[in-house]
Amino acid sequence: MASMAQAIRMALHYGEKNLGVTDIFGEDVGAPLGGVFTATQGLENAWNSPLDERGIVSAALGLGLAGDRCVAEIQFCDYIFNTIDLLKIGGNTLWCSNGQYNMPIVVMTPVGAGIRGSIYHSHSFDAWATRLPGWKVVMPSNPLDAYGLLIAAIKDPNPVLFLKPKALMRVRGEDLIPGEPSDEKELKAMIDAPIGDRSKWKPRWPKLEEYEVPIGKGKIVQEGTDLSVGRYGRMLPLCVKAAEMFTREGRSIEVIDLRSLYPYDWQMIRGSIQKTGRVLFVNEDTEVTNFGEHLAYRATQEMFYELMARPRVLAGKNLPGIGLHPNLEEASVPHLEDIEHEIADILAEIP
Amino acid sequence: MASMAQAIRMALHYGEKNLGVTDIFGEDVGAPLGGVFTATQGLENAWNSPLDERGIVSAALGLGLAGDRCVAEIQFCDYIFNTIDLLKIGGNTLWCSNGQYNMPIVVMTPVGAGIRGSIYHSHSFDAWATRLPGWKVVMPSNPLDAYGLLIAAIKDPNPVLFLKPKALMRVRGEDLIPGEPSDEKELKAMIDAPIGDRSKWKPRWPKLEEYEVPIGKGKIVQEGTDLSVGRYGRMLPLCVKAAEMFTREGRSIEVIDLRSLYPYDWQMIRGSIQKTGRVLFVNEDTEVTNFGEHLAYRATQEMFYELMARPRVLAGKNLPGIGLHPNLEEASVPHLEDIEHEIADILAEIP
Amino acid sequence: MRGSMSKAKTGKTNAKAKAMKATVGKAGVGKTKSKAAAPKTGAVKGAGGKDRALGLLPKELVLNMFDLMVKSRVLEERLIKVYKTGDAFFWIGAPGEEAFGVPLGLLVKKGQGPSHDYLHLHYRGTPTLIAMGMPMIDSIRLIMNRATDRSTGGRNFANHYCFPEMNVVPVGSPIEVQYGMAVGTAIAQRRRKMKGEESGVSIVTGGDAGTAEGDFASALIWASRPGAELPVYLTVQNNKWGISTGFDSQHGEKYIADRGKAFGMRTNVVNGNDPIESYFAISQDLEYIRKNTKPVLTEFAVSRLYGHSSASGANREAGECPIELFEKRLVDSNYIRSDFKKELWEQYDRESREAAELVRTEAGPTGDTIWDHVYVGNENADWRKF
């Protein structure tokens, strides 16, 4: 099975071959490195930019104005924070121009902790991203969704932020990408750049097929009846694990992968909460003015009298950063025991 | 009575005379203009900077590292969004340096709609600001609080964001600032720069006294028993008006001015909600991933079984901007009728 | 340019109104679409006389520039009146930048998409757009934020134009970000050029104070990447002010344009109050960019005649007026009679007043339109309806 990095690479290849993607660019995105997570190796239209995030986003905006399709990368979302004004422009161009100029661009960036990235390779961007009206925001938790969401993002005529959970970039999925050879090694031999001299290397791409995960649609990863857990990105494997633990104890936890943060799949979330009466939203961005609070707030508004327990949010501590030492990182972002503890707590609540 | 602009000016004067403020700077902050809202007229240490927000915040950070006290201005918060990374650094310097370097700076910036400022002079920053751990965030709603909060901000050894509700900058208060002459005209003659040639003008400052509004402390602006309204900045006059309307109808609305957004006065909010059982949080920043949602979320967590109605948030619509035409602005940010409508709705809710 | 220069030397006397409206065949592609029947120039002799520079351009072009400069100024003064009579909340615009803006507008390769020139303007673009044929009423609808305002639908300030059919991308308020976006459209144009396709130049304008923002420097870097040089025309209009802050108080550079030199970039400093000098400079710069697919950075000295914006009163202030200077030259060289400008002025004034009166009767956008155009095709963006 492909890793998420390979899946993204294949979606971008599909994009440049079939969807008119003209430019895939950012710091170290082109040859020889092909991206710090190898997600842009071997692509025809991938190129290295100057070390200048503002320049990267600005160039993407200009390409969008010209009607071209591009995918721009910010190497780590930790370094996207000097471009918020430009992202706001990305989100308001159609609106300010009275519908005359759309902004068909994709900006992708790795997010989250989990790789011992210390203060500046552990930031999250989901709460921030949901404060950028005009953008669509997606975040896959497995390679197939990454493939399908990226293709959907490229096709979308609006600006789309594609958040890559960096701790999952090397994790393999459980489903084949349409066109992917079933042998992992074969895929590797075809599309992974070799160690050492790459100047003569060319990838051999599998015959990929279009596969779209519609933006705005979540997915029930595990059905259950006692409690709903809404999450996205890296928090998935943890939530699934936690849910399994409770299944063994005879409880039934429903796990929802939001996949899209904006627009979000309220119908699915709402349906699930109506079934279970209890909900936990998990993410790793800082907890104050957090997107999970929006979802919890909405759940409270719409289901106040149906809820069996307070809608709960488990997120990153409201700290200036995530420390390098494992003791620090673990105390700062949700980990398995935290999730289990929250679930147990909510299940124990008696209305 | 002093306007908020005059109050800020007096606090800054007090700061440079008594609290060691060495630099008050930003675009058009120095002579001859003294700030686009005249809040920095006549100050000894006020100077004009290059047109470069990143440079302004960076310079403030450097001054803070050198241990100097400065007050830096971003002309409109609409133009602060290219500095979020720098603000993050402001908030994490102490933490990253293991407590070795504090960052005793103040950044002030006008926020909010209400002056027909169109898309780029109507932004809010409160929700964003509460996502900057390490900063303290304050926002006055009247001149005396502006004076007291700014003095507290200057004295605080941590970085403080001082948000100025721009629609209130010219509004006069009801309380004298300690040392302020009681005659409005006299104050004007003393500290307002003349129209025309100012090159020889010098202000005559009143003998001001220190007055501090402690950061983290809210204020009950109007006591009541039926519902609590928590707000800050420009939304104050509106909420007070709305509350008065309901008083006439025999209802009793408690209005809380948060004044500090972080740290916030939870004890006061909590006490009020426990008394009334109903709460509405009002602000004008966009509504998704909004600070009001955090407060509502917390109210739900801690008082789920005491609440008589769902905690409600009334905020700006989740739009890419605020349009210039009054029809557009009024449809985008809360106005009096919206607040009245929400209050009526919450009061009508029967548990 | 050489072609049109020598042609210019044969320029006819007694230019007719029709001639005034014509475009210069070689250099310019822009056409003025003004419908006003222009008064006669009343010129008695011509071809520049002692003013040799004047004689280097076709007389029709010279007169057309004058006409458009006056028209632009009249429009701006109309906008100021609209503001002062309370029919607008805010004015910002370009009085004093006509001698730069009009030639630019005439020299643009006008049209839609990367095969034409892009215009990344800031909030002082009226002269350029008037030269490109924008009807006055479009500008008035914008400042009066009517539903009929094509550019922004009543959402944004005066001079925040947007006209996709002329590649005028949305003018924004944030200073200097247009330079980075111009890099983006120029990347699209370079790609086409390299494939042998028709392509244009990305033209960007901005003020002097704004060059302190890092985005200006960023554009210099991106425009001059070795082997990937961009067809981008970086211009700066130096009026020596940023609101209340003097250029010399903040900038150690003698010329902003010098900053291009470290990048091996062609640079110029031009008297932007002289339309003839500006015309030649812009024309040659654009020709260089089109031919070499390389950037140019040119600084134009201009005036700011009504202060920064309505926030500072929008009153006439001291300063060299490019129109007065040009008028004097034209009168001295017998291109126009001394009462010509007044007539022209009155005619455009009437046109603009009538437009303002019409716009006053038009409706503003309704509150329920706020959710329009958040997403393409009005796809729902309101979370309440997800």
Next chain:
Amino acid sequence: MRGSMSKAKTGKTNAKAKAMKATVGKAGVGKTKSKAAAPKTGAVKGAGGKDRALGLLPKELVLNMFDLMVKSRVLEERLIKVYKTGDAFFWIGAPGEEAFGVPLGLLVKKGQGPSHDYLHLHYRGTPTLIAMGMPMIDSIRLIMNRATDRSTGGRNFANHYCFPEMNVVPVGSPIEVQYGMAVGTAIAQRRRKMKGEESGVSIVTGGDAGTAEGDFASALIWASRPGAELPVYLTVQNNKWGISTGFDSQHGEKYIADRGKAFGMRTNVVNGNDPIESYFAISQDLEYIRKNTKPVLTEFAVSRLYGHSSASGANREAGECPIELFEKRLVDSNYIRSDFKKELWEQYDRESREAAELVRTEAGPTGDTIWDHVYVGNENADWRKF
């Protein structure tokens, strides 16, 4: 410098270990605090011989620089070993920048507060800090994120130093923002200088690729405001790489330093692999800044010998090694014997190994410390407790 130059010409032969450790009286204020008992240089003759540049500096200083360069390299190689044996999550550092960093560290006016020099370093500051007397163990505690790590308390990456008593402000990961912050400390210093108070210079370092960020240009603007010129030393270490991206593929500038010229700024391009040339350049630049209260921009050509960071393997790569080059000169000029470096190396290697072993026994920070230092004095910052 002239003084020390002529003094240098009288440099003694047979420099003793003690002499090697001495600082140069005039130019340098930094003292190396290394406790290792240095091996003898074993030099037989001296004073530079044919290598005239060598002879321009006091021999003790020359040998001290060599000693510190070796020490810095040994430390970096230790850090790499610590990483490779799994005792650290990440390495980034300065092998290849010693010939620039060590002279800089020796020339700093060391101390705390604006009356001394500030150091706004990036993540390749080890040589400078070793020259300023940082004990090796501080660097090892940092990379092993122990609770004993003074700089960050186990929170940040290798080479992210912070030493307030030496005005070493926190090294951050975000590229280029240190240039803007150096402007800030320099404003504080200029103010003192103008009042006739004791004041220092703000020194900033950074890579070549990072100069593409707008913040670099912003610092040029702010440093050269007329009448408010800043005592700031803007340096760039040009190793021709930004991770995997070659400088020449992104930058049209021949020299980055040329960008200062438009601002009337003193600029230099220096061979940063030559410690003698670097020493003179830095010394003269700092003297100029102290005397004139004006900025200088100097570019140093340096090497990147172990790749960008551990992310690219941290293996020795091709490239000019400043230590090898310097060693050869010193041997050729009979300053040291050919086996001298090896001895020195082994001694520092031992010191660093022992330090690493000690650090390995030290505890990491505990999870409950995460709320420490959000606010001064550990004022509560956790909203749960408001």
